[in-house]
Amino acid sequence: MSVKQSVLVIDDEKINLKIIGDMLNDDVCIMMAKSGEQGIRKAIEYQPDLILLDVLMPEMDGFETMSRLRHDARTSTIPVIFITALNDSSHEEKALLMGASDYIQKPLHTNIVQARVRLHLQLIKQRKMLEKLANIDPLTSLANRRKYHDVITHEWQAAIQNQDCISLIVIDIDNFKQYNDCYGHATGDKVLQQVAEVLANQVADKGLVARYGGEEFVILLPRHSREHSIDVARRCMQDVEALNLAYSHEDFSGKVTVSVGGSTQSPSLGCKSDDFFDAADDMLGLAKKSGKNRILWKLANDRQVVVE
Numbered sequence: 001m002s003v004k005q006s007v008l009v010i011d012d013e014k015i016n017l018k019i020i021g022d023m024l025n026d027d028v029c030i031m032m033a034k035s036g037e038q039g040i041r042k043a044i045e046y047q048p049d050l051i052l053l054d055v056l057m058p059e060m061d062g063f064e065t066m067s068r069l070r071h072d073a074r075t076s077t078i079p080v081i082f083i084t085a086l087n088d089s090s091h092e093e094k095a096l097l098m099g100a101s102d103y104i105q106k107p108l109h110t111n112i113v114q115a116r117v118r119l120h121l122q123l124i125k126q127r128k129m130l131e132k133l134a135n136i137d138p139l140t141s142l143a144n145r146r147k148y149h150d151v152i153t154h155e156w157q158a159a160i161q162n163q164d165c166i167s168l169i170v171i172d173i174d175n176f177k178q179y180n181d182c183y184g185h186a187t188g189d190k191v192l193q194q195v196a197e198v199l200a201n202q203v204a205d206k207g208l209v210a211r212y213g214g215e216e217f218v219i220l221l222p223r224h225s226r227e228h229s230i231d232v233a234r235r236c237m238q239d240v241e242a243l244n245l246a247y248s249h250e251d252f253s254g255k256v257t258v259s260v261g262g263s264t265q266s267p268s269l270g271c272k273s274d275d276f277f278d279a280a281d282d283m284l285g286l287a288k289k290s291g292k293n294r295i296l297w298k299l300a301n302d303r304q305v306v307v308e
């Protein structure tokens with residue numbers, strides 16, 4: 001069943017809200033706001049797919065409302081169509097320059113409003129689908145490296161601003177080449193999917209799990225202390241082992257395990273998220289060198305701790 005897309009209509013005239021609502025009600029889920037201020041609040045809270053915005057409103061007009069929507073990261077990408085009685089091309093130009101998707105003049109014609117809204121909703125649906133495809137690893141359905149980079153960039157800034165800690169776990173399957181050599185790439189792919197599922201279940205909504213590449217995964221845990229994050233890492237490791245994916249081939253045999261590197265930081269201005277990644281990745285390298293199937297965590301002053 002397809003979920004209806006949502007449209008927020010912002011207009012100070014109750015009658016206009018009703019007219020536009022009646023025009024669109026069959027196709028979309030309508031939300032209404034009687035002022036720019038209320039519209040911004042609803043846009044933040046409900047994240048509509050599209051906003052229809054009246055230009056002439058008391059207190060905060062459509063242009064100021066638009067400017068505030070564009071300057072707030074939570075609403076900056078929601079497409080806006082201006083609706084106005086102003087029959088003046090300079091206003092239309094101003095709206096389009098501010099980033100409006102379209103400009104509809106009153107009096108409103110039902111068919112024109114419906115057709116334009118439908119067109120923009122279709123474009124929005126396609127854009128969201130492309131964004132999703134661009135951010136997802138097709139084999140495991142986890143976030144991909146590109147998505148990880150978007151999220152760490154945002155969360156790193158948030159951690160600096162709010163003086164929060166943030167943890168990163170880097171996980172790599174041990175001896176995966178041997179597994180592939182035993183059973184072939186197709187079976188190896190299934191292992192990647194199973195490991196991905198284990199990690200996703202363990203992290204749930206605590207943070208982001210991404211396939212960083214090959215047989216390497218990352219888990220980003222904003223606002224998670226070292227103790228909590230080590231706990232998550234430990235449970236991920238145990239759950240992978242519990243999958244009991246055994247392999248044996250000529251002179252080697254074993255069971256699929258993972259090695260884990262981790263780092264927790266409370267970043268300050270000037271700290272780089274790339275160094276944060278390198279710290280966790282260095283720990284992973286040491287975990288591999290010191291015998292695999294273990295967790296190494298970066299401590300302050302370049303020290304590290306072996307967890308398991």
Ligand SMILES: Nc1nc2c(ncn2[C@@H]2O[C@H](COP(=O)(O)OP(=O)(O)OP(=O)(O)O)[C@@H](O)[C@H]2O)c(=O)[nH]1
Nearest residue numbers: 173174175176177178180185186188189214215288
């Ligand atoms: N099946 C499958 N294998 C992959 C994929 N991506 C990378 N690999 C395999 O992962 C293996 C990685 O090999 P190595 O880098 O030597 O690592 P390893 O054998 O796990 O050894 P350690 O990391 O030292 O434990 C290679 O055999 C790659 O072909 C994938 O998408 N599917």
